[in-house]
Amino acid sequence: MNWVIRKRLLSFTCISMEVVFRRWVFSFLIGCWVFISVAFSVESLNGSPKVRGVNLGGWLVVEGWIKPSLFDGIPNGDIIDGTQLQFKSVVFQKYVSTVNGGGAEVTVDRDVPSSWETFRVWRVSATEFQFRSNAGQFLTSDGGGGSVSATAQSPSTKETFFIERFRNRVHIKLLNGSYVQAASENQLTADYLGVPGWDDNAATFEMTIVANILHGDYQLANGYGHDIAKEVLRKHRSSFVTREDFRFLFEHGINTVRIPVGWWIAHDPNPPFPFIGGSLAALDKAFSWALDFNIRCIIDLHAAPGSQNGVEHSASRDGSIDWPNSADYISQSLDVINFLASRYAHHPALLGIELLNEPSAAGVPLDVLVTYYLRGYEVVRKYSSTAYVIFCQRIGNADPIELYQANIGSLNTVVDLHYYNLFDSFFNNTSAPDNIQFIYKSRQPQVQSLNNANGPLVFIGEWVNEWYVNNGSQAEYQDFGKAQLDVYNAASFGWSYWTLKNARKHWDFEWNILNRFLLLEASSNKQIPSNVLLLMLACGCFYFHHVV
Known part of the structure; x- marks a missing residue:
């Protein structure tokens, strides 16, 4: 065979290989495009992949137990909004008490304190406070030296008192300069003149802090004051969750974040007192x-106006549950849902909107909640037919089946269950095997039953790899986490861990993963980040333009 024929055969072979290579590259790029498009679609969550999520708790809604250092600089920080106090006369050794818990006079005649002897603080400044009785009325005085009663429905200057402190002893002074004292007839009066000493006199009381458990947005903002709180929250919001955290989540198979927000986000950048703007930008x-990073977002209305459960993550001022008792509060909540849906409905990262987090079974009647959920569903549907609308079950003594029987919406609806082996005396003194068996014997049947129910999808929106087991080993934590993942992976919508970062290490998703206390297998449906996708498409376009 002469060299000309050999050259032609070689040329033909090279051309054939180039054609095959081009077709292979074309097929590869098209395949990648199809794969990414399908994996990145909201509808794919009906089957696989499901939500494998992490909550961004403690970020845009403050929870002091997640990051206690946020509250370190508040002056008189042990008396913030919602702190529960009791006062005992050092002369009579009797406690200050509201008759019938409020609505009448105040006496100094109780040997043992209980609810009638406990007052919830409304903070005015670092030294000025208002005191709310068990029944909801405020301590008040006319300033003329008469008795002190618990009859004011809302506080103003006559309900505002200075507290002067020396160790565990206090003086309670009115704005006019006179002091509150325990009168000889067991009455609390506001007629002590002069400056009392710290010895045993009628104007001196021992103060006991019964509880100081609320450390939310209200306590932080009102404790520091607007200007300092604004700077504290600016630093917190810019550093607690960052873009690198999303990279970390993506690299560990997480495809969704559930983001708690407060109702004041709809009023950014200047929300009502005392809340601080900036959460919307975050x-x-x-x-x-x-x-x-091809991660989906669930926006969760975690804190509703008036508070739906009385705890700090609902931004409650003093533990009261006022949300269900006010049409204005419910209407404001729907306005927030309208704001969020209109702003994010067409954002490609939106997966769903959760209408309300953890309404209290004791404080929120089911009919009020269902009506709100129905109206919230309609609000979201005005802007999107595909975004998931998520209904959280009531916390406390409530069965999630109640929401399946309520017939709330028909398109892309989800019921959110929160599963903790905590917060219940049932779990006290339980062993590691007890906790693991509870997951399989109690939680698994409920998930399976709700999966088979005719209605919304099932979402384990909060769970954590923590329990009441003392000194659990790494292997025991791994087994507990495995049991939860075994069961929660079966939920028809998926699950979301509480929370990404936390001062308590076993609540901290990042710590659990890095220290191998939670063994989370990489998702077989891990998606390709959008920046990688764009690079692939750009390379493909360049190839077809310059080569093909």
């Missing part, structure tokens, strides 16, 4: 970061 960043 939420916008989260959506941008999510898009970079």
Whole structure:
């Protein structure tokens, strides 16, 4: 065979190989495009992949137990909004008490304190306070030296008192300068003149802090004051969750973040007193970061106006549950849902909107909640037919089946269950095997039953790899986490861990993963970040333009 024929055969072979290579590259790029498009679709969560999520708790809604250092600089920080106090006369050795818990006079005649002898603080400044009785009325005085009663429905200057402190002893002074004292007839009066000493006199009381458990947005903002609180929250919001955290989540198979927000976000940048603006800008960043890493976002109304459960993550001022008792509060909540849906409905990173977090079974009647959920569903549907609308079960003594029987919406609806082997005396003194068996014997049947129910999808929106087991070993934590993942992976919508970062290490998702206390297998449906996707598409376009 001469060299000309050999050259032609070689040329033909090279051309054939180039054609095959081009077709292979074309097929590869098209395959990648199809794979990514399907994996990145909201509808795919009906089957696989399901939500494998992490909550961004403690970020845009403050919870002091997640990051206690946020409250370190508050002056008189042990007396913030919601702190529960008791006062005992050092002369009579009797406690200050509201007759019938409030609504009448105040006496100094109780040997043993209970609810009538306990007052909830409304903080005015570092030294000025208002005191709310068990029944809801405020201590008040006319300032003329008469008795002190618990009859004011709302506080003003006559209900505001200075507290002067020396160790565990206090003086309670009115704005006019006179002091409150325990009168000889067991009455609390506001007629002590002069400056009392710290010895045993009628104007001196021992103060006991019964509880100081509320450390939420209200306590932080009102404790520091607007200007300092603004700087504290600016630093917190810019550093507690970052773009690199989204990268970490993506690299460990997480495809969704559930983001708690407070009702004041709809009023950014100047929300009502005492709340601090800036959470909306942070939420916008989260959506941008999510898009970079093909992570979906669930926006969760965690704190409703008036508080739906009385705890700090609902931004309650003093533990009261006022949300269900006010049409205005419910209407404001729907306005927040309208704001969030209109702003994010067409954002490619939005997966769903949760209408309310953890309404209290004791404080929120089911009919009120269902009506709100129905109206909230309609609000979201005005803007999106595909975004999931999520209904959280009531916390406390409530069966989640009640929401399946309520017939709330028909398209892309989800019921959110929160599963903790905590917060219940049932789990006290339980062993590691007890906790693990509870997951399989109690939680698993409920998940299976709700999966088979005719209605919304099932979402384990909060769970944690923590329990009441003392000194649990790493292997025991791994087994407990495995049991939860075995069961919660079966939920028809998926699950979300509480929370990404936390001062308590076993609540901290990042710590659990890095220290191998929670063994989370990489998702077989891990998606390709959008920046990688864009690079692939750009390379493909360049190839077809310059080569093909």
